[in-house]
Amino acid sequence: MPERIDSHENGSRQDLIEHDLHHDGIDRRGFLKCMAWAGTGLVCTLSGGILHSYALADSARMKPALAKADFTFVQISDSHIGFSKEANKDVVGTLQAAVSKILALPSPPPFLLHTGDLSHLSKPAEFDTLDQVLSGAGFDHVHYVPGEHDVLVDNGVYYRDRYGKGTKGDGWYSFDYNGVHFIGLVNVLNLKAGGLGFLGQSQLDWLAQDVAQLGNSTPIVVFAHIPLWTVYPEWGWGTDDSAQALTLLKRFGSVTVLNGHIHQTMQKIEGNITFHTAMSTAFPQPSPGAAAGPGPLKVSDDRLQALLGITRVNYSVSASPLAVIDTPLQATTAQASASITINIDNFMFMPMTQPVAAGSIVTWINKDDIPHTVRSIDGKFSSPPLDTGDHFTYRFTTPGTYAYYCSIHPTMTATIVVK
């Protein structure tokens, strides 16, 4: 039975989020019981236009459904090829584990959906490795949408070159399979400071057109990287204009929305629309609000056992130090000193407000296991993606207030005040 989040928890989550529908090892306190996250995908069966989903690990419950399904496909997500931090030093190995589980299904799925973050740093070699693992296993039909990690450098140009042939706009598209209409949306580009995932008007216009000719009884499957429902806005887990997209789909009898990004399974049902999020093939993230930030979780037990799903493993949030609690959030006094350091830690700029004297040099250092950028809202300065340990420096000469944000995680905002 699905478990509901206790109502005393964060109000923005309400009591609609249901955990562990698939008994895949996440209980409602966020502990990973059997580490099914590793190498896990979501198996979706469609029978009579209704989609059911199962964790790959859950073969007992899946088997009868597979037998009577019209067809089956598999969603994998968040492979983060190139990631090599403590939370998982072998993301290729865990992707291969997921692939093995897919290959072990009674019949091979006709295609896979990959809901983004194929790579960790948008590097060609990372995409190469992903392609080698998937095509090496015989998966020639994979439908992709980009995650924010796939479009770090060039607003997704390189990604679309490789994976976006025949797509529209920033890479959105649709296709039909066995009477089901699949729609791949892109919500990781042109993110606004202080905002969440973003679809944009051109994409919404295209979507309206795309579904206009479809009868109400056509089953719809939408897939996109960042959740199209508000899971936890404090961590950027939602999409600003998703309601407009969902309004266009309300008339359909069966709509399924598949997302990644949050590295854990959640499900919500709202009218005719069912929302699912998939686990990552690379590393787990904490459940909403259960840690200082949404970064990779290091699992505190033998990883191999964990991969095999044998042992109960609790996680500890040790990917990055929590010492930032001691750093004042409020403005400190402006100093004459010309050199200031701002730490990027737990998805925050610290301090968030920094007064400096004119002529000061500010250096940002990324202490997270996830890349971030430093970009001024008015375009005055903009860093490349900063991987762990990378820094970016800018000299402030003119008095004024400089608001900036991370263009990858736009909920991260902060200000430099030059006196």
Ligand SMILES: [Cu+2]
């Ligand atoms: Cu960021």
